[in-house]
Amino acid sequence: MRASALTTAAAAVLALEALALLVIALIEAFGLGAGDAASLPSALGLIGLTAVGAVLLGALAFAVLRGRSSGRSGGLVVQILAIAIALSSLGVRPFPAVFVFSLAIPGAVGAVLLFLVARREGAAARRQFAEGDGADGPGRG
Known part of the structure; x- marks a missing residue:
């Protein structure tokens, strides 16, 4: 079964966010190689966690594309966290406009x-259940 355009768009947003995190991890790795890190263990931990986040977002994008509800729910949690971080940054001075908009806009769209x-x-699952016999519905046995 082919994914709908809406599903493909949602998966694309998650995949682009994964790609953005991967780019950030690479920038941090090159910065580490250039000697820009104040603390080597902290820099390595940050790079590792950023790479894990990129892999997680990529897995969520793949799950959404495959029609898995775990991908949709996990992706929605990540988007809400991105929006929350963007909103919490509104009170920072000087105002980090690029950071706030970089998180808030893709987070809201996603x-x-x-x-x-x-x-x-x-709705499709409810329709499918209604068209069936209705005896053994989801969670009924």
């Missing part, structure tokens, strides 16, 4: 897309 995909999949 959250809306994932929400719409989840609604569509839920």
